[in-house]
Structure formats: structure tokens, C-alpha cells
Amino acid sequence: MHADELGLTLSTCEANFYNLLLLHGPLSPGLLGQLTDVASSGTTTGVIDRLEKAGYVERARSTEDRRKVIVSLNPDRADPHDVERTGRLWKVLDHFDETQLAVIADFLSKLAKVESQAATPPDFPYAQSD
Structure with missing residues (x-):
């Protein structure tokens, strides 16, 4: 049985891994962690374990x-x-050079962090601070 059949959804980190694999094709765990700013190899392994158990990755x-x-x-x-959707995204990305893509990636990373922090209650025990 798959996660969606059970009504489960992907966490933000799991979705990031999924989307990176969709965009880039097969990647090493280390590169997945690096591209998502996951510092711990244990966390990376845990995310991959959950995606594998849910049937999303191999x-x-x-x-x-x-x-x-x-x-x-x-x-x-x-x-x-x-x-x-990924095919359409690649067509858009083809119009940017590496420097421009780095700025776009930086913007999106900062936006995601700010939105995540805004959605986290201040008294949440695992809230991250800057």
C-alpha cells in the first residue's frame, strides 16, 4: 500500500527530495542532502528511508x-x-544562466525558510531560529 492510499502526504523535506529527483534524475544521497541544505547524513538517510517505504524512490x-x-x-x-510540469519547468530554466539560477535558488530557499518559520507556532518545541 502506498502513502497516498493511506491519506498521507509528503513532508517539505521529502517533497524537496522528490522534486530534485524529478528535475535531475537519479542522485546520490550526499548530493540530495547538499542540494536541500540537510546537514546530517542521518537526516538524509531518514528522508530517503521514508520515501522508499512509501514507494516513491528506489x-x-x-x-x-x-x-x-x-x-x-x-x-x-x-x-x-x-x-x-517538470518538462515545462526545464523550458523556463533554459533561459537562465548559472549565475541567474543561483540567485533564483537563493531567493526560493529564503522564501521557503521565512514561510516555514511563519507557519510554525512560536511555542512549538522544535521551532528553528536564525
């Missing part, structure tokens, strides 16, 4: 280096609308 040994693990989306779980 882990496989790298064909180039058997010591490395590659995480990829489970093709049976890919939403066709997500694939179409």
Missing part, C-alpha cells in the same frame, strides 16, 4: 562504483502531471 548501487548508492524515482509512482 535505491541501487552505482554501476560505476559499487560502494556508492544512487537514489531514483520509482517509475511506477511518478505522477504524469509531475513529469509534464
Whole structure:
């Protein structure tokens, strides 16, 4: 049974991992953590574990280096609308150079952090501060 069949939704971090895999294709756990600013390899592993258990991703040994693990989306779980949306996104991204994309990524990261903080009650025990 999949997470959506149980009425579960992805956390922000899980959704970020999913979207990065959708955009970039298979990635290493380390790169997923780096791209999402997840500092702990344990946290990265936990997110991948949850996505794998819910059927969203698969882990496989790298064909180039058997010591490395590659995480990829489970093709049976890919939403066709997500694939179409990603294609449209790539067409937009093609119009920006690396410097512009870095500014856009920085803006979106800061926006997500501010919105997350605004949505977190001040007395929440795990609230992050700057």
C-alpha cells in the first residue's frame, strides 16, 4: 500500500527530495542532502528511508562504483502531471544562466525558510531560529 492510499502526504523535506529527483534524475544521497541544505547524513538517510517505504524512490548501487548508492524515482509512482510540469519547468530554466539560477535558488530557499518559520507556532518545541 502506498502513502497516498493511506491519506498521507509528503513532508517539505521529502517533497524537496522528490522534486530534485524529478528535475535531475537519479542522485546520490550526499548530493540530495547538499542540494536541500540537510546537514546530517542521518537526516538524509531518514528522508530517503521514508520515501522508499512509501514507494516513491528506489535505491541501487552505482554501476560505476559499487560502494556508492544512487537514489531514483520509482517509475511506477511518478505522477504524469509531475513529469509534464517538470518538462515545462526545464523550458523556463533554459533561459537562465548559472549565475541567474543561483540567485533564483537563493531567493526560493529564503522564501521557503521565512514561510516555514511563519507557519510554525512560536511555542512549538522544535521551532528553528536564525
